[in-house]
Amino acid sequence: MNGLNGKLALVTGGTRGIGNAIARALLDAGARVVVTGRDAAGAEKAAATLAEAGGECRGVALDVSDFNQVQEVIKGLEKDLGAFDVLVNNAGITRDDVVMRMKEEDWDAVLNTNLKGSFACAKAVIRGMMKKRGGRIINVTSIVGTMGNIGQANYVAAKAGTEGLTRTLAREYASRGITCNAVAPGFIDTDMTRAMEPAARDQLTGQIPMERFGQPEDVAGVVVFLASDAAAYVTGQVIHVNGGMLM
Numbered sequence: 145m146n147g148l149n150g151k152l153a154l155v156t157g158g159t160r161g162i163g164n165a166i167a168r169a170l171l172d173a174g175a176r177v178v179v180t181g182r183d184a185a186g187a188e189k190a191a192a193t194l195a196e197a198g199g200e201c202r203g204v205a206l207d208v209s210d211f212n213q214v215q216e217v218i219k220g221l222e223k224d225l226g227a228f229d230v231l232v233n234n235a236g237i238t239r240d241d242v243v244m245r246m247k248e249e250d251w252d253a254v255l256n257t258n259l260k261g262s263f264a265c266a267k268a269v270i271r272g273m274m275k276k277r278g279g280r281i282i283n284v285t286s287i288v289g290t291m292g293n294i295g296q297a298n299y300v301a302a303k304a305g306t307e308g309l310t311r312t313l314a315r316e317y318a319s320r321g322i323t324c325n326a327v328a329p330g331f332i333d334t335d336m337t338r339a340m341e342p343a344a345r346d347q348l349t350g351q352i353p354m355e356r357f358g359q360p361e362d363v364a365g366v367v368v369f370l371a372s373d374a375a376a377y378v379t380g381q382v383i384h385v386n387g388g389m390l391m
């Protein structure tokens with residue numbers, strides 16, 4: 145499938161996990177891709193590995209929680225490469241604890257990365273997309289944004305907030321040909337979930353009708369669909385990818 149031939153995509157947090165699989169799938173669909181991570185060496189290494197398997201990929205350091213850095217880095221990339229056609233807000237962190245024990249700095253770190261980071265990146269690419277009269281913004285949220293989750297008040301608030309951001313961006317820019325949707329993964333096998341105790345993983349697997357954690361590629365396919373022309377009339381939606389855990 146080469147549905148994204150020549151399109152330019154930015155994937156935040158593309159160094160590993162879901163973001164890396166999204167970058168791979170976008171490259172396979174013909175897009176040129178910029179992946180970001182918090183440090184230059186990690187981002188450049190990820191991009192080199194992705195490009196080795198085919199496609200044009202660049203890696204840059206970009207801490208999405210730093211609003212001014214986001215505006216500057218994206219401006220610089222646009223100067224070099226032109227305006228982006230696709231933005232995938234994927235970068236995310238967890239800092240779990242029950243509300244009673246959650247530290248203010250852990251609340252702030254998660255909200256600044258997962259929610260404010262998506263706002264900052266969307267704000268930085270929209271002008272260029274408007275000039276092109278088209279674009280795709282895809283926010284990676286989470287099943288827990290709908291369900292809630294013990295020990296994740298910060299993360300859940302950020303993901304639920306991102307769904308509101310998604311619907312607002314969809315309404316603000318629909319008339320300019322820019323769509324904005326969210327993809328809400330269930331439990332996916334990445335570094336983020338590998339940090340869980342085996343017993344907690346087993347307990348969660350028992351709640352998934354498909355009886356397994358998802359793979360990053362399960363999420364990536366849906367992102368490529370939303371980035372493609374086939375999804376031109378889809379906007380403001382949250383697409384759940386969770387093996388049936390929530391229905």
Ligand SMILES: NC(=O)c1ccc[n+]([C@@H]2O[C@H](COP(=O)([O-])OP(=O)(O)OC[C@H]3O[C@@H](n4cnc5c(N)ncnc54)[C@H](OP(=O)(O)O)[C@@H]3O)[C@@H](O)[C@H]2O)c1
Binds near residue numbers: 335
């Ligand atoms: N895994 C799951 O079960 C699951 C379920 C639902 C939703 N999600 C969401 O899916 C997305 C990806 O998760 P994942 O499981 O692939 O996580 P992961 O394996 O921990 O990878 C996180 C990625 O985000 C990047 N990142 C973290 N903080 C960043 C920042 N401040 N600026 C830029 N990049 C940053 C990391 O890059 P560096 O370390 O190189 O900086 C890395 O590439 C997240 O938004 C997560 O909330 C995951």
